[in-house]
């Protein structure tokens with residue numbers, strides 16, 4: 001195909017219009033967007049996508065969990081397919097771009113290819129993965145993990161939302177049980193590659209005045225819950241030396257996490273980051289000593305060694321704190337994943353396309369997790385980043401210039417054509 005594809009241009013107006021339509025679903029205060037996995041809003045965004053795919057004449061397949069695949073056949077319908085997509089679910093009060101840019105961007109690319117009857121030898125599929133964000137169950141990349149065969153029954157044990165709803169119960173209502181998790185796995189033989197367009201969610205591209213990020217690897221999180229159990233007592237009658245305050249123990253640990261991660265935060269030490277993003281206190285009233293404190297720990301790094309080392313230090317410190325304060329601690333694993341390297345053939349290909357089009361690019365790792373890190377386990381995966389204003393994401397302040405979104409989708413189109421028609 002080569003040169004011909006270069007004149008094929010996406011329809012910018014249509015892309016931005018559809019992106020806008022998605023972002024109106026779940027719109028809240030200050031322009032925030034909330035579409036939690038398996039909520040009505042999230043379901044409506046998926047219905048809109050199905051509608052748009054139908055309009056575009058794509059062949060739609062929806063698997064049992066609700067991952068959506070919209071397929072455009074190439075000259076050889078039996079050839080392995082090139083998948084391109086991302087997710088439509090969001091965090092609580094998130095932004096308009098994290099996820100939808102990759103889904104609607106891929107849709108725009110594929111419908112442009114179809115309209116222009118661009119010859120493709122492999123089929124191309126637009127994909128929307130369910131539940132990429134972990135905000136509801138502490139479980140990230142749910143849909144793509146199932147497609148990649150990466151969900152194991154023990155992963156579901158601690159996945160419960162703030163209302164007490166178990167992820168496992170929702171899954172079983174969809175016919176997905178501990179013993180058939182593997183049935184959602186996609187046969188790798190049917191895949192040629194997976195491509196994902198996504199906002200950077202960090203400040204590097206803007207700071208370096210680059211338009212595109214070509215992603216080398218994805219930092220994966222180690223996540224666990226720490227539950228300190230002391231003794232709830234009267235805040236007025238219990239002397240300081242007799243207290244078993246679970247929240248003070250938690251506070252000690254949180255401060256330690258900041259300290260130890262800062263020690264390992266430089267690039268050569270593994271760029272470790274650690275966060276306690278959620279906490280539950282019992283009884284949680286002004287006149288009682290906290291008897292129970294449950295905190296979520298999320299540790300990430302670009303190397304498995306650094307992440308493991310820091311996670312172990314944090315676990316050790318939690319035990320020490322509990323021992324010193326004569327209270328108990330439980331460490332409940334949520335998920336422990338290895339950083340993932342993206343495909344070594346797709347990376348130079350995307351780089352080459354940037355060079356051909358004179359687009360300033362940056363070769364960079366991703367600090368945030370993405371569906372691509374799961375898909376990389378079953379097929380060659382590549383990611384294209386576009387700039388995030390001031391690096392902000394998971395916030396209503398999230399912003400990417402429309403021109404950058406269009407450029408990203410255009411580059412995705414070029415990449416899809418090359419991957420569909422060439423040996424990789």
Ligand SMILES: [Zn+2]
Pocket residue numbers: 087098099132198370
């Ligand atoms: Zn995302």
